[in-house]
Amino acid sequence: MKALRFILSGKTACFRKPDVNVFAYFTYNNIHKPALLGMLGAIIGLGGHNQLSNKNRGLKKASSSYDDGFPEFYGKLKELKIAITPLAPNGYFSKKIQTFNNSVGYASFEQGGNLIVREQWLENPVWQILILDDESEVFQKISEYFLNGKSVFIPYLGKNDHPAKIDDVRIIELLPFIKEQKVSSLFEENKLQIVKSPPRGELSYYFKEVSPIRLNEQHHFYEYANLIFTNHKIENENVEDVLSCEGNNYAFI
Amino acid sequence: MTRVYGVIGIKAKMANWNADFTGRPKSTSNGDIFGSDKALKYPMKKMWENEGKKVLFIKSWKDEKGSIVPNQLGERYKLLFNDIDKKTETKEVMNNLFKAIDVKNFGATFAVEGQNISITGAVQFGQGFNKYDDTNIEIQDILSPFTDSKAEEKGKEAKQSTLGTKITVDEAHYFYGFSINPKNYDEYKTLLGSEFQGYTEADYAEFKKVALVSATAYSTNSKFGCENEFALFLTCKDEECYLPDLSDYIKFDSQKREIDLSDLEKLIEGKYASVEVYFNPFKLSLKTSLSRFNIFTQEKL
Numbered sequence: 001m002k003a004l005r006f007i008l009s010g011k012t013a014c015f016r017k018p019d020v021n022v023f024a025y026f027t028y029n030n031i032h033k034p035a036l037l038g039m040l041g042a043i044i045g046l047g048g049h050n051q052l053s054n055k056n057r058g059l060k061k062a063s064s065s066y067d068d069g070f071p072e073f074y075g076k077l078k079e080l081k082i083a084i085t086p087l088a089p090n091g092y093f094s095k096k097i098q099t100f101n102n103s104v105g106y107a108s109f110e111q112g113g114n115l116i117v118r119e120q121w122l123e124n125p126v127w128q129i130l131i132l133d134d135e136s137e138v139f140q141k142i143s144e145y146f147l148n149g150k151s152v153f154i155p156y157l158g159k160n161d162h163p164a165k166i167d168d169v170r171i172i173e174l175l176p177f178i179k180e181q182k183v184s185s186l187f188e189e190n191k192l193q194i195v196k197s198p199p200r201g202e203l204s205y206y207f208k209e210v211s212p213i214r215l216n217e218q219h220h221f222y223e224y225a226n227l228i229f230t231n232h233k234i235e236n237e238n239v240e241d242v243l244s245c246e247g248n249n250y251a252f253i
Numbered sequence: 254m255t256r257v258y259g260v261i262g263i264k265a266k267m268a269n270w271n272a273d274f275t276g277r278p279k280s281t282s283n284g285d286i287f288g289s290d291k292a293l294k295y296p297m298k299k300m301w302e303n304e305g306k307k308v309l310f311i312k313s314w315k316d317e318k319g320s321i322v323p324n325q326l327g328e329r330y331k332l333l334f335n336d337i338d339k340k341t342e343t344k345e346v347m348n349n350l351f352k353a354i355d356v357k358n359f360g361a362t363f364a365v366e367g368q369n370i371s372i373t374g375a376v377q378f379g380q381g382f383n384k385y386d387d388t389n390i391e392i393q394d395i396l397s398p399f400t401d402s403k404a405e406e407k408g409k410e411a412k413q414s415t416l417g418t419k420i421t422v423d424e425a426h427y428f429y430g431f432s433i434n435p436k437n438y439d440e441y442k443t444l445l446g447s448e449f450q451g452y453t454e455a456d457y458a459e460f461k462k463v464a465l466v467s468a469t470a471y472s473t474n475s476k477f478g479c480e481n482e483f484a485l486f487l488t489c490k491d492e493e494c495y496l497p498d499l500s501d502y503i504k505f506d507s508q509k510r511e512i513d514l515s516d517l518e519k520l521i522e523g524k525y526a527s528v529e530v531y532f533n534p535f536k537l538s539l540k541t542s543l544s545r546f547n548i549f550t551q552e553k554l
Binding site for chain 2: 010011012043045047050051053054057058094095096098099100103116121123145149150151152153154155156160161162163164165166167
């Protein structure tokens with residue numbers, strides 16, 4: 001098995017949580033799968049939510065030309081398996097709330113016409129991303145674009161004022177899962193069992209985040225899973241979608 | 254028009270380029286000072302507006318029952334173009350939006366009843382981080398000519414006028430990376446028909462002009478002392494060329510006030526058709542083998 005490996009980083013990033021929109025907007029700690037697929041789609045030039053809504057503009061839901069499918073990028077990329085590894089101590093990036101004034105007046109119905117936007121940003125986020133080679137055409141296209149330093153649209157981290165830096169692109173060879181070792185990437189809580197005892201000679205850490213994992217078929221909003229990042233070992237003897245590279249296990253989600 | 258990447262450098266001397274809500278320069282949690290993309294776009298839009306060009310996303314005022322209040326988005330649109338309601342064709346609205354020079358460059362989020370349009374602009378900026386090592390934040394007390402009007406309410410008598418503060422940095426050098434991707438408008442070419450040309454060389458020329466001078470031209474109390482000191486424009490060879498935020502690859506020597514582009518040159522090797530570097534030759538030195546221009550006269554050095 002092979003995979004495309006690259007390092008994704010930026011000075012700042014903001015992957016907005018859609019569940020809070022009062023007072024401040026918060027960010028997820030890690031890039032999540034739908035956002036990553038969106039970025040890959042942008043790089044190879046697939047349409048997003050905006051293109052879908054432009055296509056369906058003015059059409060009734062029942063009409064025959066109405067496209068009730070996914071945005072183009074998600075329809076084509078949802079089968080890809082990816083492994084995300086936050087490259088920070090304990091998998092945690094520092095965050096700060098940044099404040100903006102929107103005083104054009106017509107952006108809101110605030111008194112005095114001034115809208116204050118508070119947005120939490122990740123600082124200096126870095127991830128290692130692996131994309132599993134499923135021998136599909138779309139994987140071929142993605143690896144061609146990455147390996148040759150090309151992109152149709154310019155990739156960013158959550159919002160377009162946070163440009164993404166892509167480094168160190170290569171194809172790597174994957175080996176079977178290494179038993180009784182930790183998983184070096186984020187994994188789904190309900191798929192793997194970890195041992196209770198902390199790793200020897202190390203302080204244990206356990207990071208858990210409710211993270212978007214896929215898009216809802218009907219309404220295209222997020223569906224969630226608990227993602228874990230820990231240095232505790234894995235108890236399971238046999239696991240699906242966990243492979244290793246250079247002595248580290250990676251869970252493909 | 255092929256893809257362009259670049260950097261815009263802004264110097265602030267005893268000025269406050271972009272303040273947060275405490276009045277201090279915006280910063281990250283480890284104290285790095287930065288300016289937002291909005292802070293850079295504003296003087297650009299102001300300059301276009303002063304030149305009499307159509308600028309949609311800027312504050313404008315109306316008289317409402319004797320008080321002066323800001324316009325709503327629909328009203329601003331009406332001011333520049335024509336009437337708009339739920340039945341106005343989206344195509345017409347889009348065509349009009351692209352006539353505004355700020356929308357053509359930076360895009361728009363246009364939410365008026367019945368019309369919900371979101372355009373990703375061809376020009377996108379990152380955050381402008383300060384690369385000067387010894388930036389100090391200066392807080393000065395300034396005297397107000399008036400007494401505190403609240404003192405009377407509290408039952409006290411104010412005998413002195415009040416104090417305020419003015420916060421500046423002694424010196425900072427902000428560097429913004431940007432990209433111009435004409436492909437962002439390909440979709441609209443099919444939606445709007447042959448009338449719409451996409452992002453053109455003429456649009457780029459307008460952008461380049463404000464990218465070189467707008468911060469220098471814009472002077473308010475807090476931004477007097479902010480000026481354009483550096484700009485780099487890289488035209489790609491291949492229209493699908495990916496480059497990261499170029500400001501990340503600029504080295505700035507705080508002692509010598511010297512910009513070193515050797516890392517950047519390594520990164521872009523073989524990927525560009527042309528590169529132009531504009532800088533202030535009186536205050537900065539520049540280490541590069543790329544073509545150099547004076548940022549004020551725009552003459553080749």
